[in-house]
Amino acid sequence: MQSVQFEAPGTVEQAVALLAGATGDARVLAGGTDLLVQLRSHMVDPALVVDIKHIEETRTLVRNADGSYTIGSAVAGAEAHEHDRFAAEWPGVMESWDLIGSTQIQGRASLGGNLCNASPAADSVPAMIAAGMTANIAGPGGRRTVPVEDIPVAPGRTSLANGEFVVSFNLPARPAGGGDAYLRLIPRTEMDIAVVGCGVALVLDAGGIVTSARVSLGAVAPTVLLVEDAARAIVGTRLDDDALAALDAACQAACSPINDKRGTIVYRTQVAGVLARRAARIAAERAGSR
Amino acid sequence: MAKHHVTTTINGEPVEFLCSTRQTLLDVLRDELNLTGSKEGCASGDCGACSVMLDGRLVCSCLVLGAEAEGKSVETIEGMAEGDRLHPLQQNFLEDAALQCGICTPGFLVAAKALLERNPDPTETEVRYWLAGNLCRCTGYDKIIRAVMRTAAEVRGEAS
Amino acid sequence: MARILLTDSLSKQFTGGVADFEVAAPSVRALIRELEERYPGLGAQVRDGFISVAIDGDIHQDAFLEELAENSEVAFLPAIRGG
């Protein structure tokens, strides 16, 4: 256990310089709801903690002129809720964010932290992937933008290079006829880690036919999955029973979970299909209601 | 390494303290400032006994670094009563026996106050979900939920 | 005569399986003396072991000085504590 340097830079450049220049493990502090637990339980022993919440760009959630959103990586769920249109336009993303912990956690937990903690069970990640979100990354080599699904590579590991951190996210404008939803299974009603999570975003045409879809599953593999077969199973359908059964089967086929204290392989696989069916129906209802 | 010198406002009073990076806001409140009303039940954000308001937002003080409190305003259970006048939630927790052992009580009160300030007319379900991050092992929550609902009704001016 | 009820464990250990019998005793203290006489070791166990005594249905934490009525039922049980 070593003493830890703490810095709270005001610009992206300063943050990158600190992270890139660190000798030893450097950790980004956004909401802190994972990092502080890891610090306390000695799971991590960093030399440097960089609080990015003093960087304006990480702290703002804006709706752009084209209806897309730019979301700072350190914005807390409770803050997103206070935006006048965000929760109404992307209810699935919002509800996935809302499900991360308690009210108290909501006041702190950020999308950037939830993604970069790289837990396969992270609640917000399937919804972000389903919604087609991308992440804006800053690092010593400059800026780059990558799909959210490309960031986690293994439990606790990301594709971010040394000195890089996620500054913000891009969420596309909600398409006409679009709807999204996130569901998870936990034993209690709150305060648990997802045993299975499923995000679905889809677009319906005027006739109620699914024209495009993205389906993402959490906690059923080492990383959150984008399940393209699942999307294919429902595109071109009216989400009738056969389509939902095909969706269920495609999701189950994509699962490669583990047995652990939170659930079994059999249970996770089976429930992934159940949640996908239910989430798809909710997303379609939301799409149809516009 | 040198400790951080942090300037904050706690329960309306300007407060300065020194802390190491590893010390959480809860550690600082309890060990440095002797504000032991906020309790540590888990140190992992799972029990809510350390709930405080940080710049007007409900947080677990065990999940905030002391150094992060620089320039911020903190409200704890010790600031809830005004002089010798209890907050209506405190009074109703007493009248409705919404506590048994009392260890979770400060956290529940801080969290419930935050709820009523945002939503003066919550449903039972809204109260239960808002308070889901505050664990109580003694009461089964029944009397806590009732006390919060009754306080909300009183504050709205409805007869309870 | 007081009616004495032993648990199976006590009767196996001390009375050769006799679990229900009668003893003339005006008090638990006297009863213990009588039991020790009749079944060596049982009286001492009841006096010093972790035994609760139920007299006519009332469980006593320590019944040493309790008086017994003519037809009292005295049951010896494992000590009861609780959480």
Added chain:
Amino acid sequence: MTGEKTEFKWVGTRAIRPDGHDKVTGRAKFGSDFALPGMLQGRVLRSPHAHARIRSIDTSAAEALPGVKGVITSADFADQPAELAAAGEALVNYRDMVRNVMAREKVLYDGHAVAAVAATSAEIAEAALELISVDYEVLDHVIDVDLAMEPGAPILDEELEPAGMEASGPTNIAKRVDFDLGDVEEGFAKAEVVLERSYTTAAVHQGYIEPHAAVASVSEDGQAQIWCCTQGQFMVRAYTARLCGMETSQIRVTPSEIGGGFGGKTVVYLEPLATALSRKTGRPVKMIMSREEVFRASGPTSAGSMTYRIGATRNGVITAFEGTIRLEAGAFPGSPVQPACMCAVAPYDIKNVRLTGYDVVVNRPKVAAYRAPGAPISAFGAESIIDELAKELGFDPLQLRLKNAAKQGTKAAYGPTFRRIGYEETVEQAIASEHYSAPLGPNQGRGVASGFWFNIGGESAATVNINEDGTAVVVSGNPDIGGSRASLALMAAEELGIDYTKVRPIIGDTSSVGYNFLTGGSRVTFATGLAVVEAARDAVRQMCERAAKIWEVESDGVIWRDGHAVPASSNVGDFEPLSLADIAAQSPKTGGPICGHNAQNVQGAGPGFATHICDVEVDPETGRVTILRYTAVQDVGRAIHPSYVEGQIQGGAVQGIGWALNEEYIYNERGQLENPGFLDYRIPVASDLPMIETVVVEVPNDRHPYGVRGVGEVPIVPPMAAVANAIENATGVRMEHLPMSPPRLLAALDAARLPEAAE
């Protein structure tokens, strides 16, 4: 004793608790809130192994770390002979206790303490733990009770001699107990329906929100002071004195406010360590467990495994009940298997019962008492099989219970004949409740179950000091875990005839009040309450004598009425009544201080019974269970403070719901606890529950002046079976293993839906 009064001014009111303001303002001092100048921080090094021999421990590097003031290991505690003492439900053996607070030859569970450090800061103490090197020889371990009983299982203690049975070699079975009533063979011969079933329950933790904490300060002359959160300051004093080789009078233990216990704070963990470290360092030492340590190293209750057989006639008379109950004791003997056997079918009048129990050691933390120790485990199975029997016989489950209900004169399976009890009333009230006949929707079901707990009395001492201004201080010796100060003050106010707010109840330290058995067994309002009532009556007697002196009459010429001394009759004379305040003001002239006192070993706790009704909804696709509605009916004797009586019932029911649905100790293949935190040890949260409706039945206990029975333990006994029975009612699937978590329930539902797939 009862019936002296049926109209009360204070008893039965919902007065504000005397300690309430301190608890809603954050002022109340709990275990970890105490600090002393110069205080060191102590931390414990714990075993990462479930079972290992300790070859050696090297503490030299830790001792050399700047800021470290002392390190202790088992070498700092003298070994103890095997000698039994009472601790909560379990009987502790000092040889085992000294090994549980600090491992000696072996570590016996993941989390077992092996060394402790005191340093100038918590960070330094934690760093020092990493510098202690322990050479372990890792041994095979056994976690499960049934596996531990099998031949060839890893043996925890080669010298263990089982009680109550013969053993052919080394064994993990510490004890066999037998309870017999009537003739079970004859009972089964009379039966027209016989069912046999097996059930298991997981180990669960009491889950108090306040981790264990203690501060100890030993001075140079050997006197020690300890401040700690405990259910019994006298227990802490006795055990610490014994383990640290000190005299009882040298130790003064002051109980802090206690943040929950439920039986889990009826033993010592940190107190002897803090005392030994303080003695070694010459400075006060504070020790606090982390939440992880609480789960890994403080007492859960047993996991259990049981097999039952029940027989009945077609017209619903239960003729025989036979069972074997196997309970895990943890690393050292002392599971609550005896009360488990005694409580299993205690609510019923069954003429032929045979129960056999086994106390079995396994590589888990030593169990501690948990609310009605043993009873919830055995009752889960018993109340489940009775539900199945009702279905088999075509009986309403409550009508079957009523038909077989124990009542006054019933010979209990555990021996004695019941006096007046209130079990039938709880069933009748449940049947009559609006809940029991409310409609149910699809995937919904309703279950019922009953429960029993003995309740206890025990050693109690109290003093009632009359103050010069007409107020009173009540000093007693039981940590107030759920509002007992309020109930004691209500009874004292009733006796003294003064306002409740003029009575200040105080919990004394071990040096300022007579011995009190710990807070447990649902005894405080009953037993300590009785001592308080008697102490108040002693004060009243003294005040009548003082009035007699003032009036210059014989003392038997004065009686106490509504807080005043009055002449017993007009023959005594015509005197203005003297208030308590009048008499108190004149006390210096009439003989000095007025101090009522009582100390006794309270007998005659009345047994408690409850019947619960639970509605659930089951998600057939995920196996998740939602508790829709819950009603708890309980005989409490008399509710002194109805709000806290209801609170005990509600809290107990919810702990039982947690036990039923999601709580469990999960171990990995190396025998390490996988879920030592509130994230994955899933106690119920507010949004998991409906309101818990209570129906308070009052069948007074005639051994208490106000009719009190214990309340706190009975309500945790019925819920697990009530939930299981409701799930069966909703789905047709019988869950025989706890917890009934979503993966387990979905697997059972699938097996029932596709019987061929399950084979």
